[in-house]
Amino acid sequence: MTDCDLGGESKQVLRHVVLFKFKDGTSSQQIRGIENAFCALPGKINTISDFEWGTDVSVENLQQGFTHCFVLTFRNEAGREIYLPHPAHREFGQMLGPHLDKVLVIDYWTR
Amino acid sequence: MTDCDLGGESKQVLRHVVLFKFKDGTSSQQIRGIENAFCALPGKINTISDFEWGTDVSVENLQQGFTHCFVLTFRNEAGREIYLPHPAHREFGQMLGPHLDKVLVIDYWTR
Numbered sequence: 001m002t003d004c005d006l007g008g009e010s011k012q013v014l015r016h017v018v019l020f021k022f023k024d025g026t027s028s029q030q031i032r033g034i035e036n037a038f039c040a041l042p043g044k045i046n047t048i049s050d051f052e053w054g055t056d057v058s059v060e061n062l063q064q065g066f067t068h069c070f071v072l073t074f075r076n077e078a079g080r081e082i083y084l085p086h087p088a089h090r091e092f093g094q095m096l097g098p099h100l101d102k103v104l105v106i107d108y109w110t111r
Numbered sequence: 112m113t114d115c116d117l118g119g120e121s122k123q124v125l126r127h128v129v130l131f132k133f134k135d136g137t138s139s140q141q142i143r144g145i146e147n148a149f150c151a152l153p154g155k156i157n158t159i160s161d162f163e164w165g166t167d168v169s170v171e172n173l174q175q176g177f178t179h180c181f182v183l184t185f186r187n188e189a190g191r192e193i194y195l196p197h198p199a200h201r202e203f204g205q206m207l208g209p210h211l212d213k214v215l216v217i218d219y220w221t222r
Contacts, residue, residue, distance in 0.1 A: 015163075015165065017128065035115060052126075053222060056218065056219060058217055059191070063217045066217055069219050104177070105173035106174045107167065108164070108168060109168060110164075
């Protein structure tokens with residue numbers, strides 16, 4: 001823990017932040033399908049303890065082309081270890097892959 | 112709203128996700144100073160309704176060099192409009208700037 005433990009949560013959780021930029025030419029229908037498929041994962045992988053997402057509305061032009069942000073929460077590393085190789089996650093990756101231009105993933109423990 | 116409104120929150124909030132990569136040679140003491148300065152902003156800018164952060168612990172090697180993730184929450188766009196040009200935020204930016212290699216900012220409304 002650092003000097004700046006300002007979090008309101010008494011228990012640390014593991015955040016998993018995922019950013020996507022889709023390839024040019026990906027249709028809005030295809031993007032909607034990917035959004036829905038990602039949103040279905042918490043119903044299939046029970047170690048995802050929280051899930052939220054949205055599309056970029058920033059005003060500083062520092063999004064580096066990324067348009068989508070998904071934040072998954074795990075209670076511990078074991079939850080992430082179940083998620084990453086889970087068949088439902090792999091199936092999602094196969095659906096996503098052909099449309100993906102850039103991806104960024106950063107995980108952190110909340111403080 | 113989309114088909115996949117799985118959020119547990121009844122009210123949408125505006126998330127402001129900020130990623131940093133520091134320049135090579137930035138000392139751990141300098142990084143700690145920047146972390147502490149960012150963490151002090153919620154005490155100075157009262158439109159920041161929630162604040163959390165952490166350092167990368169991802170295992171997929173997709174972090175693109177970013178090491179720090181800060182997530183600020185605003186209740187509305189007006190809250191962000193207060194934050195961005197706020198003197199305390201500008202002062203932080205001046206402290207941060209010389210040490211910054213890369214920055215990424217993406218905002219989204221929770222769903």
